[in-house]
Amino acid sequence: MTRVSEHLNQALHDLMESDPSVHLLGEDVGDPYGGAFKITRGLSGRFGSRVRSTPLSEGAIAGVGAGLALAGDKAIVEIMFADFVALAFDQITNFAAKSTSMYGRPVPVPLVVRCPTGGNRGYGPTHSQNPQKHFIGVPGLSLFEMTPFHDVGELFARMFGLGRPCLFFEDKVLYTRQMFRIDDLFRFELVDDVARVYLDGAGRPDCTLVTHGGLVHRTLDAMRALLLEDDLVCELLVPAQLYPVPPLPGLEDAPHVCVVDDGTEGGTWAAEVATALYPRLWDRLRRPITLINSADGVIPAAPHLEREVLVQADSIRAAVREALS
Amino acid sequence: MIATAAPSRSPRHALNDGDLRSLLLIRHFERALLRLFEQGVLSGTTHTCLGQEYIPVAVSALLRDDDFVFSNHRGHGHFLARHPDPHGLLAEIMGREGALCGGVGGSQHIYHRRFLSTGVQGESLPVATGVGLKLAGTGALACAYIGDGTWGEGAVYEALNMASLWRVPLLVVVEHNGIAQSTPTSAQMAGTIAARAAAFGVRHHHVTSTDVGEIRQALAPLVDAVRAEPSPLVVEFATHRLGPHSKGDDTRPPEEIRRVRESDWYDRHAELDPEWFARIDREQRELVERVVAEVSARPHSRSGGAA
Structure with missing residues (x-):
């Protein structure tokens, strides 16, 4: 049994051990603190100046990472809370992403920006956001998210293999969960990039849900309640790559599709997934794809208020029931 | 005709043929661009470095x-002083075959060998700091050209802080021409660049000379220290922008433009050795004329066809 945070930490250790060109930069990432969420624990002691605790300068940290990448190395940049990645928007979108193609030939920029996302921890409006949607559709930029199903070491290898900058989102609530273990009712398999979670021997599901890593457990709670209390069988697809949206397997027979996205309403990843699916499923869909998002509001600090804004298991369940009724 | 080897010029006239060629190549290249714009054959925009040519020639x-060089929107001189390839640069600006970056980047976005320019103010300094981190200890440095207006960007301070903390071989060349697009420095900068550098414990050197040899002599030991220590250095040139910010957008009063013209190196060098100057001036003017004619006749660049 491995916690997601331990798995991620081990993946970083393995990566830096096996590839001396990898640098890691971020605020408070050095020991003994080891990062705000302890993901980088033990790295600075082992890898010396390749691991740098930085000043509070998200823009320049991303820029320095891009510089190291431009000079032939690889860089992982940790943004302490994903909300702060807004401070690095220029470096990521105008420099790192554009540089891969604006010089008339492919320029590799192996840079991974790690962004701890999400709420349900009472951190309030500036420490709880899911900013994925702000980076969708940026030429030269790929978005990935940690899930309990995907080996992080393999994801790092994939991201660096792309030769273009990637944002890697990590839901903070996921850190304390277990890797590769889910609800006993369901099984999972990997179909290329996508984790497929299904009820063994159930045949065609009533509804297929698509979500990102941070929402896996809330979605599974909803699927369990839908099965046991509403007699509705759901299947779940979880891509590690959020953008460009990868091929999603097995939707041809789905009577209905719901995309569940923790980002706030408006210009969402869920809408991007639906846009990718409509041409493929248009003939077979009986009703529009259901988009489930957090409310259009800031994320409050008080737990009872925060709960109302963010996507929860009961709101997923209610939305699926309504769509299928 | 004067022989090419002229080693013993007076100290006030320390230019060699190569330096004068470089200065005049840039001058005529920039003038040609403004002419091409007037003729309506260039698209987009351009920012000429007329009056500031001696800075990249000296540096x-x-x-x-x-070394890795980072340049900005006003970067033609930086490029030509480093890589005397006016064909490739003009082809890039005109989107013609042989363009340095296939015509995708244009005037402000060039990446050629270890020269890279980009069009967002201050953006290059953190990147240069990252490249400098990689170069530290090898004796090489990262050199970034910025302007006085660039000091409005927070990225400058984030980068200077890190470069000083981490002892990065970063040479920041500031072309302080007293005007940011249309805004005089007095209306956009409180305090001084020297004091800002001092606040980060970064060495600062102020250059008022426009004499290439004199500038080099003063800078050489400082640049050596950037490599050897390593450590960052800010070199601030007091200079003048002879032309408009881009094209035809100069709102300065005529008497100010006249004052700027009086400080130009061109007439001064021409007076010091008229025959020598006229020969190389003609040579470079004709070279640029040929480059313009040749590149203008080329077919359009193709996507992915970077030289």
Whole structure:
């Protein structure tokens, strides 16, 4: 049994051990603190100046990472809370992403920006956001998210293999969960990039849900309640790559599709997934794809208020029931 | 005709043929661009460095092949002083075959060997700091050209802080021409660049000379220290922008433009050795004329066809 945070930490250790060109930069990432969420624990002691605790300068940290990448190395940049990645928007979108193609030939920029996302921890409006949607559709930029199903070491290898900058989102609530273990009712398999979670021997599901890593457990709670209390069988697809949206397997027979996205309403990843699916499923869909998002509001600090804004298991369940009724 | 080898010029006239060629190549290249714009054959925009040519000419001789140079929107001089390839640069600006970056980047976005320019103010300094981190200890440095207006960007301070903390071989060349697009420095900068550098414990050197040899002599030991220590250095040139910010957008009063013209190196060098100057001036003017004619006749660049 491995916690997601331990798995991620081990993946970083393995990566830096096996590839001396990898640098890691971020605020408070050095020991003994080891990062705000302890993901980088033990790295600075082992890898010396390749691991740098930085000043509070998200823009320049991303820029320095891009510089190291431009000079032939690889860089992982940790943004302490994903909300702060807004401070690095220029470096990521105008420099790192554009540089891969604006010089008339492919320029590799192996840079991974790690962004701890999400709420349900009472951190309030500036420490709880899911900013994925702000980076969708940026030429030269790929978005990935940690899930309990995907080996992080393999994801790092994939991201660096792309030769273009990637944002890697990590839901903070996921850190304390277990890797590769889910609800006993369901099984999972990997179909290329996508984790497929299904009820063994159930045949065609009533509804297929698509979500990102941070929402896996809330979605599974909803699927369990839908099965046991509403007699509705759901299947779940979880891509590690959020953008460009990868091929999603097995939707041809789905009577209905719901995309569940923790980002706030408006210009969402869920809408991007639906846009990718409509041409493929248009003939077979009986009703529009259901988009489930957090409310259009800031994320409050008080737990009872925060709960109302963010996507929860009961709101997923209610939305699926309504769509299928 | 004067022989090419002229080693013993007076100290006030320390230019060699190569330096004068470089200065005049840039001058005529920039003038040609403004003419091409007037003729309506260039698209987009351009920012000429007329009046500031001596800065990259002086600095480039202090740079090594393994140094990394970062440039900005006003970067033609930086490029030509480092890589005398007016064909490739003009082809890039005109979107013609042989363009340095296939015509995708244009005037402000060039990446050629270890020269990279980009069009967002201050954006290059953190990147240069990252490249400098990689170069530290090899003797090579990262050199970034910025302007006085660039000091409005927070990225400058984030980068200077890190470069000083981490002892990065970063040479920041500030072309302080007293005007940011249309805004005089007095209306956009409180305090001084020297004091800002001092606040980060970064060495600062102020250059008022426009004499290439004199500038190099003063900078050489400082640049050596950037490599050897390593450590960052800010070199601030007091200079003048002879032309408009881009094209035809000069709102300065005529008497100010006249004052700026009086400080130009061109007439001064021409007076010091008229025959020598006229010969190289003609040579470079004709070279640029040929480059313009030749590149203008080329077919359009193709996507992915970077030289």
